[in-house]
Amino acid sequence: MSSGAPARRVSPSKDSRLRKRYAAERRFRLAGLFAVGLSAFFLAFLLVNMAWKGLGGFTQYQAAIAIDFPRSDLILDPTAIKGPDAEVVIAGADIEGVLAKAASATFGPAAENMFGAAAVRSVGRQLVRDPGLLNRSVTLWLPVGSKVDVAAKQEGDAASEKLVEQLKAKSALRRTINRDFLLESDATDPSAVGIWGALKGTFLTIMVTMLLAFPVGVLAAVYLEEFATRNRWTDAIEVSINNLAAVPSIIFGLLGLAVFLNVMHLPRSAPLVGGLTLALMTMPVIVIASRNAITSVPPSIRDAALGVGASKMQVVFHHVLPLALPGILTGTIIGMARALGETAPLLMIGMRAFIAAPAHGITDPSSVLPVQIFLWSDEVDRGFVEKTSAAIIVLLLFMLLMNGLAIYLRNRFEQRW
Amino acid sequence: MPLTSTTPAPSSSEEIAADVPETLLPSVALPAEEPPTAMELDSQRTPKMRAQGVSVFYGDKQALKDVSIDIHDDRVTAFIGPSGCGKSTFLRTLNRMNDTIPSAKVTGHIELDGEDINSADMDVVQLRARVGMVFQKPNPFPKSIFENVAYGPRIHGLGSSKAELEQIVEKSLKRAGLWDEVKDRLSESGISLSGGQQQRLCIARAIAVDPEVILMDEPCSALDPIATAKIEELIHELRGRYAIAIVTHNMQQAARVSQRTAFFHLGEMIEYGKTSEIFTNPTQRRTQDYITGRYG
Numbered sequence: 001m002s003s004g005a006p007a008r009r010v011s012p013s014k015d016s017r018l019r020k021r022y023a024a025e026r027r028f029r030l031a032g033l034f035a036v037g038l039s040a041f042f043l044a045f046l047l048v049n050m051a052w053k054g055l056g057g058f059t060q061y062q063a064a065i066a067i068d069f070p071r072s073d074l075i076l077d078p079t080a081i082k083g084p085d086a087e088v089v090i091a092g093a094d095i096e097g098v099l100a101k102a103a104s105a106t107f108g109p110a111a112e113n114m115f116g117a118a119a120v121r122s123v124g125r126q127l128v129r130d131p132g133l134l135n136r137s138v139t140l141w142l143p144v145g146s147k148v149d150v151a152a153k154q155e156g157d158a159a160s161e162k163l164v165e166q167l168k169a170k171s172a173l174r175r176t177i178n179r180d181f182l183l184e185s186d187a188t189d190p191s192a193v194g195i196w197g198a199l200k201g202t203f204l205t206i207m208v209t210m211l212l213a214f215p216v217g218v219l220a221a222v223y224l225e226e227f228a229t230r231n232r233w234t235d236a237i238e239v240s241i242n243n244l245a246a247v248p249s250i251i252f253g254l255l256g257l258a259v260f261l262n263v264m265h266l267p268r269s270a271p272l273v274g275g276l277t278l279a280l281m282t283m284p285v286i287v288i289a290s291r292n293a294i295t296s297v298p299p300s301i302r303d304a305a306l307g308v309g310a311s312k313m314q315v316v317f318h319h320v321l322p323l324a325l326p327g328i329l330t331g332t333i334i335g336m337a338r339a340l341g342e343t344a345p346l347l348m349i350g351m352r353a354f355i356a357a358p359a360h361g362i363t364d365p366s367s368v369l370p371v372q373i374f375l376w377s378d379e380v381d382r383g384f385v386e387k388t389s390a391a392i393i394v395l396l397l398f399m400l401l402m403n404g405l406a407i408y409l410r411n412r413f414e415q416r417w
Numbered sequence: 418m419p420l421t422s423t424t425p426a427p428s429s430s431e432e433i434a435a436d437v438p439e440t441l442l443p444s445v446a447l448p449a450e451e452p453p454t455a456m457e458l459d460s461q462r463t464p465k466m467r468a469q470g471v472s473v474f475y476g477d478k479q480a481l482k483d484v485s486i487d488i489h490d491d492r493v494t495a496f497i498g499p500s501g502c503g504k505s506t507f508l509r510t511l512n513r514m515n516d517t518i519p520s521a522k523v524t525g526h527i528e529l530d531g532e533d534i535n536s537a538d539m540d541v542v543q544l545r546a547r548v549g550m551v552f553q554k555p556n557p558f559p560k561s562i563f564e565n566v567a568y569g570p571r572i573h574g575l576g577s578s579k580a581e582l583e584q585i586v587e588k589s590l591k592r593a594g595l596w597d598e599v600k601d602r603l604s605e606s607g608i609s610l611s612g613g614q615q616q617r618l619c620i621a622r623a624i625a626v627d628p629e630v631i632l633m634d635e636p637c638s639a640l641d642p643i644a645t646a647k648i649e650e651l652i653h654e655l656r657g658r659y660a661i662a663i664v665t666h667n668m669q670q671a672a673r674v675s676q677r678t679a680f681f682h683l684g685e686m687i688e689y690g691k692t693s694e695i696f697t698n699p700t701q702r703r704t705q706d707y708i709t710g711r712y713g
Contacts, residue, residue, distance in 0.1 A: 011678070174635060226668075229519060230519060299557060300552060300554055300556035301558065301559075302517070303514065303517075303550075303552055303556065304552065304556040304558060304619070304622075305558070305568075306514065306517060306545065306569065307512070307514070307545060307549065307550035307551075307552070307623065308545065308546070308549065308569035308571075308572075308622060308623065308625075308626055309542045309543065309544075309545040309569065309572065309573060310542070310568075311542050311571055314572055318568070318572075319558060323559065417667035
């Protein structure tokens, strides 16, 4: 080596080893990229599929129909529908029959059942708004029944398809936003269903869960982390809490059924009981998240506060909790989001009942979004397919909103130390 | 101050002796005529704090063995010794910070102005207000500079009005030598300051509650030399107003800032005396070995 050409620093064997190393790294990166791509594909597939099927649920077809109220068989007192009992009076009137007659008169006998509950509701509302209609012959745009709606949007049965052609030829068909879907509650007729009842039920249930699980969970975490002495009891409690977080949710449903309904006799199917049950399920998650957040507060901050003569409680409430808050909130909201999508425990406490009116309070029977989705997905009528997807979109948006809130709160309260 | 020039140069016989068990070593290797110890000199005066026979156990392990030291209020007392020798543990017993460690058990007698600090009558919160502490790593609260200093007075009910509180904050920051640097940005986060400023902020926070004793646990170990110099200067200025006890790794620092020095080794207090004597003329062999850099 002392003379001649400079020696190669890298021997051939080393060179090939180096190449292999780089190749391994490239392979690993490709595998990672593939994994990310696959997840992105599935996510995109889910969202696109959902939007494709569900966005139709937010629209509805309306047909124009001429109704001659004075000559119809409708018996209605114009003064009664001004009064406070308007809803009862309208419900007693045979609007359905009037619509059937008008439809078969205009579009032929095959069209007799083209209108459903949604149209009846619409006529009733318009009569309440303007009782003068009863003395006139008018042309109204009314939402069509489920069969015709399905035929107009996708493929329906032969008779409905023919009717749609006929309506289109007369330009008596139009597509509009279905505001009732967000403002109304469950119904047997898919053209008339809405998710407001379920949405409100979900909101009430989550509020009950939040009000119970958050303070109890955080206090438990603070006590265990900052005040409790370490011994066999606290160890046992810690293990139990960790195990509780992993218990299948339906078990919590059974517990709720046994304790809240059978022992405490709370009302069935109510947001109160749903919230209590979900609180039991969420609490361990909150305790674990809060404990992690509290332990991650540096001990030097505690020392500093103790050093100037703060009491234990002052240390916790002035320093530890504010610093742990972002972590606690993130954990809580993620726990809440999980509770929001939970179906099984709520089925156990009777929340699968058909509820056609939104709950007024937490003790009224109510439905919740995930259970509503489950119920609709079970229906035979094809009109429910896109309603189910639309409800799923609403649920996903609700979750997105909550997770967005979690991120916002975390960034808002995050402090460096 | 030259630290090692007056200590006898280690002879070859001493180097051999270093391997011999401690009990076999005759203490005659060191100068025979012992000057009166600092303890003897101080015995006529009442100390601010007096620790007698203090032992600390962490579980089964004894971290501190039978330590007795007096701390006087016009002096800086330094605790030196290698890592794990118990000097920080001892410091933390003086304001009962060891209470926060569940496995720690403290025995012995510690007095503050003649009162037993471990007695049932002594409120630990009040004790810590009287015996303040500055920690190894600057640990300001993640709050504004003002809030950092005002926190202590506020929880102790000093300074009932905002104006009074502002006065306390200004006075404390001035005493900590930080006022001129931060007076225009009191609402900024305490964490935005540099390391040395943060440590002075912590000192300001400690003196804001008007303590009688300030304990400093290696206050400069995380700081650069310039920031260290500023803290040392500050310690000089604070001396006389507060009794100060400081733990340090840095022997030069102990020599520079303190009037009394205690040398700890393996949980025992080996020697306690005037700083000048400890550094120039230690009576104990282990002190001499440590000071001359033979270990530690």
